Structure formats: structure tokens, C-alpha cells
Amino acid sequence: MPGLPEDQIVGSVLDAIAEQRLPAGTKLGEQALSDLFGCNRANVRRALATLAAQHVVELRPNRGAYVMTPSPREARNVFQARRAIERTIAREAAGRSTPEDIAFLRRNITEEAQAKATGDKPGELRASRDFHLRLARIAGNDxxxxxxxxxxxxxxxxxxxxxxxxxxCCAEDEHARIVDALERADSEALVSLTTSHLEHLEAGLNFDDKPRAKLTLEDQLAPWRDPSQAV
Ligand SMILES: [Zn+2]
Incomplete structure (x- = not known):
């Protein structure tokens, strides 16, 4: 991987979080990260500070860094913010999409459906996130x-x-209707479909759930390792 060690760590941790390989609450030990990435602890600390600024890592005094565990209230706030931002994005995106954008989004829906059908969870999460980020790109507001x-x-x-x-939980038919509205440049439909899509996502949350079991940091950040080699 090219680039500074801290950028490599930031990229790897973000990828692992985006694919749910690193669940909330996982401890990100400085020593484990510096061993894993072959860099010094100053690099690791800079990477952790960057991740904390993005609200995906929590730095606990005297206890170290952990993948952020959003509370139910933070979860509600995140979805409220997404509704506000994505409604604006939807309004701005209408009338701005190119045929390449539409082709990308339709291909993305197929990829997400295939990933879902084959149980490829990381692929499904990646496709779903890419869909929403592409709409933001189309809206043209960086x-x-x-x-x-x-x-x-x-x-x-x-x-x-x-x-x-x-x-x-991104229903593929909802994404498909969003693309149809985008292709028609129907701003009103785009805003209302986006709003209801995010409301459905949020309605699927169950705050009585217990946090899931944790894997080790090495397993989650180095998925290419052969588990039979483990000692
Ligand atoms: Zn979605």
C-alpha cells in the first residue's frame, strides 16, 4: 500500500468499519496496530486522532482507542442529519445526472442484489454506501x-x-425507484423517495439489541491471513 503509514491505517480501519469487519466497541490497541502495519506508535496515534475527528473512533483517557459505539440518541441524530443532507442532495441531483451516472447506479443496484443473494455482506454494504455517495457526487456539492x-x-x-x-437494509426496489426519478429529473419524487427510504432504514433499528461478539483486531484488519496459520 502506498502513502504514509497513518494514511494506510486510516484507510484500512475505515474499510473494515464500512464492511462491518470492525464492529462498534472493538479496542484499537496502539501496539497491535503498530505491529500490524510495521510502523511506530506516533504514526498510530496520528491515525487514531484522524479517525476520532471523523467520529468513528473514540479516544478514552488512559484506556486507549475504541471503535465508536453510537448510543441510541446518537443513532437518531445521525439519521436526522442524513435526512436533512440527503433531501438537499436529492433536490440538487435532479436534472444533473449524466447517462453514465444512471448506468453506474443501475449497475450498483444489480451488484448489491447479487451480493445479498450470495451472502456477501461486505459487498452489499459497500454497494449500498456507494449508491448514496454517488447521488452526493451528482449533486455537485463536495x-x-x-x-x-x-x-x-x-x-x-x-x-x-x-x-x-x-x-x-437498503431495499433494492427503493434504490431503483430513486434512479427512475433521477432519470426523469423529477425533483419532487426524488426528495420524497429519498426521505421515505431513510425513514425505512431508521425504522428497522432495534435499540433493545445487544452488541455483537467481537473478533480480534488482527482477524478483522488482516482478513487475507490464512486462519490455519494461526498459532
Ligand atoms: Zn439506500
Whole structure:
């Protein structure tokens, strides 16, 4: 992987969170990360500070860094913020999409459906997140796109904690109707479909759920390792 060690750590942790390989509450030990990435602890601390600024990692005094565990209240706030931002994105995106955008989004829906059908959870989560981020790109506001990128990451943690199957719950027919409205440049339909889609996502949350079992940091960040090699 090219780039600074801290950027590699940030990228790997974000990818792992986005694919629910690193669930909420996982301890991110400085020593374990520096061993895993072959870098010093100063690099690790810079990476953890960057992740904390993005609200996906929590730095607890004298206890170290943990993947953020959003409370039910934070979960509600994240979805409220997503509704506000994605309604604006929907309004701005209407009339701005190119044939390439429409083709990308239709392909994305097929990929998400295939991932769901084959039980490829990381692929499903990635596709679902890419769908929402592409709409932000089409809207042409990079500030909103950056906010949404952080909010979708936090949503993945929330869904992992509070959604019964830990799934993305992005219904493919809802995404398909959003693309239809985008193609028709129907701004009103786009805003209302986006709103109801996010309401359905939020309605699927169950705050009585217990947090899921944790894997080790090494298992989650190094999925390419052969488990039979473990000692
Ligand atoms: Zn969706």
C-alpha cells in the first residue's frame, strides 16, 4: 500500500468499519496496530486522532482507542442529519445526472442484489454506501459529499449494532425507484423517495439489541491471513 503509514491505517480501519469487519466497541490497541502495519506508535496515534475527528473512533483517557459505539440518541441524530443532507442532495441531483451516472447506479443496484443473494455482506454494504455517495457526487456539492461520507460510515456502525440482521437494509426496489426519478429529473419524487427510504432504514433499528461478539483486531484488519496459520 502506498502513502504514509497513518494514511494506510486510516484507510484500512475505515474499510473494515464500512464492511462491518470492525464492529462498534472493538479496542484499537496502539501496539497491535503498530505491529500490524510495521510502523511506530506516533504514526498510530496520528491515525487514531484522524479517525476520532471523523467520529468513528473514540479516544478514552488512559484506556486507549475504541471503535465508536453510537448510543441510541446518537443513532437518531445521525439519521436526522442524513435526512436533512440527503433531501438537499436529492433536490440538487435532479436534472444533473449524466447517462453514465444512471448506468453506474443501475449497475450498483444489480451488484448489491447479487451480493445479498450470495451472502456477501461486505459487498452489499459497500454497494449500498456507494449508491448514496454517488447521488452526493451528482449533486455537485463536495462539502455535503464529505459530510455524507462520514454519516454513512457512522450509519454502518449503527446498523451493525441496532439492526436485527446487521444489514444495510437498503431495499433494492427503493434504490431503483430513486434512479427512475433521477432519470426523469423529477425533483419532487426524488426528495420524497429519498426521505421515505431513510425513514425505512431508521425504522428497522432495534435499540433493545445487544452488541455483537467481537473478533480480534488482527482477524478483522488482516482478513487475507490464512486462519490455519494461526498459532
Ligand atoms: Zn439506500
Amino acid at each position: 462539502v455535503l459529499e464529505r459530510f455524507l461520507s462520514e454519516l454513512t460510515m457512522r450509519s454502518t456502525l449503527i446498523l451493525g449494532l441496532y439492526s436485527p440482521q446487521g444489514s444495510s
